[in-house]
Amino acid sequence: MIPSDLRFSVAPMMDWTDRYCRSFHRVLSRRARLYTEMVTSNAVIHGDRERLLGFSGVEHPVAVQLGGSVPADLAEAARIAEGFGYDEVNLNVGCPSDRVQDGRFGACLMRDPVLVGECIAAMKAAISVPVTVKCRIGVDDQDTEVALDALVDAVEQAGVDGLIVHARKAWLQGLSPKENRDVPPLDYGRVARLKQRRPSLPIAINGGIATIAETLTQLDHVDGVMMGRAAYNDPSVLIEVDRQVFDDPSPVADAFEAVEAFAPTIAKVLERGIRLHTVTRHMLGLFNGRPGARAYRRHLSTFGTAMDADLSTLREAVSQVSREMPAGDAVRAA
Incomplete structure (x- = not known):
């Protein structure tokens, strides 16, 4: 089984x-x-x-x-x-x-x-x-x-x-x-x-x-x-x-905590000479539905592909996302 x-x-x-x-x-x-x-x-x-x-x-x-x-x-x-x-x-x-x-x-x-x-x-x-x-x-x-x-x-x-x-x-x-x-x-x-x-x-x-x-x-x-x-x-x-x-505790409280929990893994990837975008391309939709999600995606898409992009680039993108969800049903960011 x-x-x-x-x-x-x-x-x-x-x-x-x-x-x-x-x-x-x-x-x-x-x-x-x-x-x-x-x-x-x-x-x-x-x-x-x-x-x-x-x-x-x-x-x-x-x-x-x-x-x-x-x-x-x-x-x-x-x-x-x-x-x-x-x-x-x-x-x-x-x-x-x-x-x-x-x-x-x-x-x-x-x-x-x-x-x-x-x-x-x-x-x-x-x-x-x-x-x-x-x-x-x-x-x-x-x-x-x-x-x-x-x-x-x-x-x-x-x-x-x-x-x-x-x-x-x-x-x-x-x-x-x-x-x-x-x-x-x-x-x-x-x-x-x-x-x-x-x-x-x-x-x-x-x-x-x-x-x-x-x-x-x-x-x-x-x-x-x-x-x-x-x-x-x-x-x-x-x-x-x-x-x-599964009726188990969630490992992270929200998307913001998820970024920080994943940061040590990203740091190890960067140390191997792999570009930030190789990892963060899988994170572009993480904040969908929150105000600032479009700015987050734009920042990562624009600056995350640079040779010198690092964790600060990711955190700058995250800083553009509001921690407050809109009242009522969240409207998905385009």
């Missing part, structure tokens, strides 16, 4: 959930499960493993997401990832980009549940940490009732430890990856029906969930919620995860 941290996780997002993003998100929530960007099995086997898989111990619980469709290669990549200390290995069966279509993995695998089962069986035989799948409810003209059940039958027979379902179809032709995140309609009911059919299989839902209130509603029907762009674009939502989702 997957640890209870599956109850809330932050989705793997290409170009976004790198090690600096994950370290920042860990400051905001001790309990949320964090995922790497997808990395292909071929890259893990033949590439710069430290660059691709290296992470900080503070990120736990953290999972690596692999892309691929050759069972032996995925098994080898999973062994390597387990050696780095990841808490879970996840197989991508949901990405619809041209890159994964050319490589016959990602969402393409929804069409070949037998192969997905073989991949999971190979990975399970190779490692001891949980192996999970992130998938769609179907692709193109598939009947989602039939397609999703077929996939789940195959991976459960192979011993999969859990499933994360993006509650949309993926259209491999006619829609861009960006459009595939928004255009196909959400079908939360399909995932709820899957959970009813498979009560013993841990199942989390993904897609369009943007608030803690929506998260709690979904948890009445499934075991976990994976939040994607909403958590990245407005990371302050993560401050409430521990308290409201």
